[in-house]
Amino acid sequence: MGIGKKTRNIGHIVEGMAKETTGKALGNKSMQRRGRAEQAVGRMKQAVEKGRDTFRH
Structure with missing residues (x-):
């Protein structure tokens, strides 16, 4: 996850x-x-970004 998005x-x-x-x-x-x-929006977006990171690496 990029530091800006996090x-x-x-x-x-x-x-x-x-x-x-x-x-x-x-x-x-x-x-x-x-x-x-x-x-809820912030937590959801954070979970999506963590999921993306999981599949990238």
């Missing part, structure tokens, strides 16, 4: 965690859902 995927995960935590603190359910969704 960093971007981890960024999605961290940003999602921040949104979810902020949503919990403010009682904003919509923000919590968006945060969880963003985390």
Whole structure:
């Protein structure tokens, strides 16, 4: 996995965690859902990249 893509995927995960935590603190359910969704996107992309690396090497 390229360092740029790995960093971007981890960024999605961290940003999602921040949104979810902020949503919990403010009682904003919509923000919590968006945060969880963003985390899922980051984790999914990271898994896809790891799979690609497995088949390349």
